[in-house]
Amino acid sequence: MTFPRKDLFDLPAGVIYLDGNSLGPLPATAAARAAQVVSHEWGQGLIRGWNDHGWMDLPERLGDRIAPIIGAPAGSVVVGDTLTIKVYQALSAALSLRPDRRVVLSDSGNFPADLYIAEGLLGLLGETYELRIVAPEDVAGAITDDIAAVLLTEVDYRTGRRHDMADLTARTHAAGAVSIWDLAHSAGAVPLDLEGCGAEFAVGCSYKFLNGGPGAPAFIYARPDLVEGLRPTLAGWLGHAAPFAFEQGYRPAPSVSRLRVGTPPVVQMSLLEEALKIWEGVDMTALRARAIDLSEIFITEVAARCPDLTLASPREAARRGSQVSFSHPQGYAAMQALIDRGVIGDFRAPDIMRFGITPLYLDEGDIRAAVDVLEEVMTNRLWDDPKYLERKAVT
């Protein structure tokens, strides 16, 4: 596949979409698939859909489509729930692998929800547990041998700063700890090699670069050699070895399916399946190279034409994910002014304007046109308008 492939998406006219890092656009085949699932599979099939339309296997089937995108072997990934739940599962499993240790290490660049869920789990486990949070640049030096698990998001949601996954995983293992990677801003954005780096667990979401749709389910990876020893804390019906035997006691499935929990959201998963079909033809290395080219153009042009904006992302491409962020004291209002003019990025508190670089449906012309609008907004202070200053519920 050469990029872009705008034909694979239904993109609205008059929009340059630089927010695929938050919610990917609609794949061209997804609406028809949704209609088929709703009207035919559910409407006509009713309960028979579970057998006749393969609903029950969706979590594993989608996991096997995500696996090559994140450098994982077939059978090691399962889809379901939300990212928060998957972090909880991974962290509780990780802690059970190191029962003699009590510290979880994370960083202040992590997505806050990952810290919240860790806080919640450790609170349940008792006061002897500690969530230790350091600055992103201090993580490498903080992986000491009292640590049970290192829980990190590879690509920072605000700045796009990218951790060195191979290096930090190796350090984690050298300290005898378990490595958990949140790939929310990585999957579909950068080449990944989970198998190569040897991390025990990874989680991620599918509505960003993977284009699964609003509220598309999350995924979890467990290193294959660990699966058999994992006793899931969220001991769910569909993670049971024989769900339809209705045994009174929990007996986990022999595969990564034990990390399934409840009934899969069939419609949402079917939309995701359509989105994942696109990735069959994507060479992640080529995609990444193109994303870097586009990002360099964007950064260079903005630096030249929008002097009020400060690059908040690392300048070095290898240290960035597939987003470029700028800070500006009026970043929120400036982003509203941009969106009003058809250039859609988003804002993250306190002052970050984020732009996702997604070569699947963006080309150089889009990037240059976006900078034109950005320059117009910043030079003419178009953000200085009451209608842009009022905060919406979701930023």
Added chain:
Amino acid sequence: MTFPRKDLFDLPAGVIYLDGNSLGPLPATAAARAAQVVSHEWGQGLIRGWNDHGWMDLPERLGDRIAPIIGAPAGSVVVGDTLTIKVYQALSAALSLRPDRRVVLSDSGNFPADLYIAEGLLGLLGETYELRIVAPEDVAGAITDDIAAVLLTEVDYRTGRRHDMADLTARTHAAGAVSIWDLAHSAGAVPLDLEGCGAEFAVGCSYKFLNGGPGAPAFIYARPDLVEGLRPTLAGWLGHAAPFAFEQGYRPAPSVSRLRVGTPPVVQMSLLEEALKIWEGVDMTALRARAIDLSEIFITEVAARCPDLTLASPREAARRGSQVSFSHPQGYAAMQALIDRGVIGDFRAPDIMRFGITPLYLDEGDIRAAVDVLEEVMTNRLWDDPKYLERKAVT
């Protein structure tokens, strides 16, 4: 509303659907709504959908639609995740309310997944905790003052046997314990009075009698006076008081929203919203009366015409939910033969044939026609065919 209202559903021709207790049928407006959400709200709106189309409030908005169906006040119910996750949240919250007690009481008629998830949670909390399982008829006598929480499913998924919620909740409170009700087979099936019975927590799913579609999300109720004191174990991003402030520490929302976890499945929730609109016009007492009438016809006719079938449900209507079950050694094959002839019920191991009685879209003619086919299958042993004996993945 008078029953049935077949016009409110897209029911396939040639089918009598007696499995609405497992997966409700497609509401007539749902396909159009799905198309609108996918093509317009997501496709055209992209990330703007979160603000422009009210996606972020779906969990509370749907909760407020479910509340009157289960006898709960507005603002006490929130929708999301799966039933398994909601049981986990309710049980961990319940245990935190009784930190000095260590026993969870449930019964062998509970849906096994509720027992699995309790087992998983108690395993995490440590060996001092006990999951005590008694026979359904022994629950009342087993509510002793060492019990922290009583976790029961009101209507048995196999037999339809219905617990006396008011009585058992009162006994639970008399013993100083916390009451959690799983309403999976109750919501939309029988009149409920959560507020009146005073139970602390309730959970349920929306794809059965509520017709939300395959994998529709679950719901959780927390008694309003308790909400402010609840520290959620699943401390999720969207249960935070200010999700978009991206604070490093968790601070729960001041309402039942603190029981939200991650990003809501927007498409699935929008389908559910269409389904819930139907319930605005439903008088649960009238619906229940009609369900009992239809059930009585069904039971009486089957007793007269299918002597090989043994009623597995209580004979007394007040002690049943809205399903009628029969046992037969070849129940699985007999159900396949029925389905093959357009009468759709389902099977639960080891020998239970289940039939959901849903007056929203079933009338007396349907019930009598279903018995005609059932009689034909049983009298002529039509189940004795290799094609019906082979088990499918999902029973």
